[in-house]
Amino acid sequence: METYNAKVLVRLKPVVLDPQGKTVLSALKNLGFDEVRDARVGKVIELEIEGGSEEAVRKQIREMCSKLLANPVIEDYEIELNGERER
Amino acid sequence: MTRFGVIVFPGSNCDHDCYYVVKDVLGKNAEFVWHQERDLSGFDCVIIPGGFSYGDYLRSGSIASLSPVMSAIKEFSNGGGLVLGICNGFQVLVESGLLPGALVKNSSLRFICRWVGLRVENADTPFTRLMEAGKVVRMPIAHGEGCYFADAGTLGALNRDKRVVFRYSTPAGEETGDEANPNGSVENIAAIVNESGNVLGMMPHPERCSEEALGGTDGLLLFESIVSSLEGRTSPRQTLAG
Numbered sequence: 001m002e003t004y005n006a007k008v009l010v011r012l013k014p015v016v017l018d019p020q021g022k023t024v025l026s027a028l029k030n031l032g033f034d035e036v037r038d039a040r041v042g043k044v045i046e047l048e049i050e051g052g053s054e055e056a057v058r059k060q061i062r063e064m065c066s067k068l069l070a071n072p073v074i075e076d077y078e079i080e081l082n083g084e085r086e087r
Numbered sequence: 088m089t090r091f092g093v094i095v096f097p098g099s100n101c102d103h104d105c106y107y108v109v110k111d112v113l114g115k116n117a118e119f120v121w122h123q124e125r126d127l128s129g130f131d132c133v134i135i136p137g138g139f140s141y142g143d144y145l146r147s148g149s150i151a152s153l154s155p156v157m158s159a160i161k162e163f164s165n166g167g168g169l170v171l172g173i174c175n176g177f178q179v180l181v182e183s184g185l186l187p188g189a190l191v192k193n194s195s196l197r198f199i200c201r202w203v204g205l206r207v208e209n210a211d212t213p214f215t216r217l218m219e220a221g222k223v224v225r226m227p228i229a230h231g232e233g234c235y236f237a238d239a240g241t242l243g244a245l246n247r248d249k250r251v252v253f254r255y256s257t258p259a260g261e262e263t264g265d266e267a268n269p270n271g272s273v274e275n276i277a278a279i280v281n282e283s284g285n286v287l288g289m290m291p292h293p294e295r296c297s298e299e300a301l302g303g304t305d306g307l308l309l310f311e312s313i314v315s316s317l318e319g320r321t322s323p324r325q326t327l328a329g
Contacts, residue, residue, distance in 0.1 A: 012191075016236055017271070019196050068153065071146055071182065073189040074236055 194271025
């Protein structure tokens, strides 16, 4: 068994309106950052997890995402394990 | 006598109000049910009250949706038992998959606490049978994440099967503008039922408008509808305010 550090990035799906992102966008513009075209806010969940292999750990995290960490109706997720991302 | 169970999660805060309405206003049997409970036999209706279960951590209702009592509620609803989810209770129901869609942050990003108009879309449910379709009732809302979202396919099915029970509207029944739609919900949806019609989720608080002293009694119509469908008779109070 090895310990893995994983990051799960959870984002609202593009079709879901993100009022938080819109508010951040307008605040950035107020600060003079006129170059910003869009902003969306998501969340990062950091996991320290034990597993036999990278593949097994990824599989487990995918299960966690579908059961709890992300809501498939409104959110997409990406898993980052040892710096490698996978949707 | 008709028996109501009021589910209590850590962070529920409308549980006592629901209990009070059932027991003291309606004069029916009410019992609190702790979220670790696995058995709901003997109950006729289960209420998932409002509040902030588990501090709204991760997503509103997401942690509560995994508690032991939710498996019991699934079983209970499969057997035809009536389930009413109010506010956070609605969020728990969508997170648990008992109702479709999701509830996300209000489009204004603000917590909104005010009275709203609700147009009765379907009066042919156990929860609204004493109301009249097309009429507008008044109830208060109090939430930060009550913006209903569902994809086009789900919305199509909800509309086709008349599963939208209340839509936010002006007192005259119109759907346009912020006054009508307080939180940005798609198609002004405020309440929906499941396919078999025995599970209702709603953002407005009927328990906060079940006595004149609280400024309105339209909420009582909802509770009385439940009692009348369970006891198989119509209540003498058939008039609809507003």
